[in-house]
Amino acid sequence: MNKKVKIAPSILSADFSKLGDEISDLDKTDCDYIHIDIMDGHFVPNITIGPNVIKSIRGYTDKTFDVHLMIDPVKKFIPEFANAGADIITIHHEIKENVFDSISVIKEFNKKVGISIKPSTPAKVVEKYLDYTDLILVMTVEPGFGGQDFLHKQLDKIKDIKGMIGNKKIDLEVDGGINLNTSKKAINAGANVLVSGSTIFQCSEYKKIIKDLRNV
Numbered sequence: 001m002n003k004k005v006k007i008a009p010s011i012l013s014a015d016f017s018k019l020g021d022e023i024s025d026l027d028k029t030d031c032d033y034i035h036i037d038i039m040d041g042h043f044v045p046n047i048t049i050g051p052n053v054i055k056s057i058r059g060y061t062d063k064t065f066d067v068h069l070m071i072d073p074v075k076k077f078i079p080e081f082a083n084a085g086a087d088i089i090t091i092h093h094e095i096k097e098n099v100f101d102s103i104s105v106i107k108e109f110n111k112k113v114g115i116s117i118k119p120s121t122p123a124k125v126v127e128k129y130l131d132y133t134d135l136i137l138v139m140t141v142e143p144g145f146g147g148q149d150f151l152h153k154q155l156d157k158i159k160d161i162k163g164m165i166g167n168k169k170i171d172l173e174v175d176g177g178i179n180l181n182t183s184k185k186a187i188n189a190g191a192n193v194l195v196s197g198s199t200i201f202q203c204s205e206y207k208k209i210i211k212d213l214r215n216v
């Protein structure tokens with residue numbers, strides 16, 4: 001068993017009509033983070049949920065809430081997400097706002113910082129964040145929707161970023177198209193956190209699929 005690999009189920013594919021039950025079910029598994037996708041219909045072509053929903057599910061688990069903000073502007077919303085119960089707050093490199101301004105706000109609230117890059121963004125942009133971030137999130141699909149195919153060209157980028165991280169204590173997370181086949185490729189390329197939405201929620205046994213994703 002590869003204990004170093006963390007699993008982060010993305011609730012984008014959960015049944016929102018019974019979200020509390022879904023979170024309780026995940027709480028009973030040995031998943032590490034719960035990945036929460038926030039979309040604004042502007043930075044990405046889809047709309048999801050806001051801080052109130054995070055607040056309403058916070059009581060269902062003590063697991064780490066890994067909040068992926070696909071929104072721009074983002075800075076003015078960070079306090080609300082922090083107060084709602086986010087533990088890791090990930091913002092995108094590609095936003096028009098200054099990224100370091102938002103990093104400062106996340107740190108003011110004593111939350112972990114994540115920086116995400118889209119598939120077309122080169123690995124080298126990550127260098128300037130290495131001393132200021134706890135997590136780097138490599139998108140392996142175009143952000144916006146669950147259930148898309150893994151973009152295999154991103155594997156080289158994951159390897160490059162793994163090399164840049166070296167011994168630093170930074171999570172290298174991949175998001176998009178993770179299944180029992182692509183999880184192995186992402187882990188071999190250097191990822192240590194796997195986000196998975198449709199693969200986990202299409203399976204009736206969350207415990208089993210989470211174990212299988214980790215053990216590939």
Ligand code: DX5
Nearest residue numbers: 010143144146147177197198
């Ligand atoms: C996509 C989201 C992902 C999404 C992944 O923009 O960031 O977290 O839920 O879904 P799957 O695992 O189905 O590709």
Ligand code: ZN
Nearest residue numbers: 037068175195
């Ligand atoms: Zn995500």
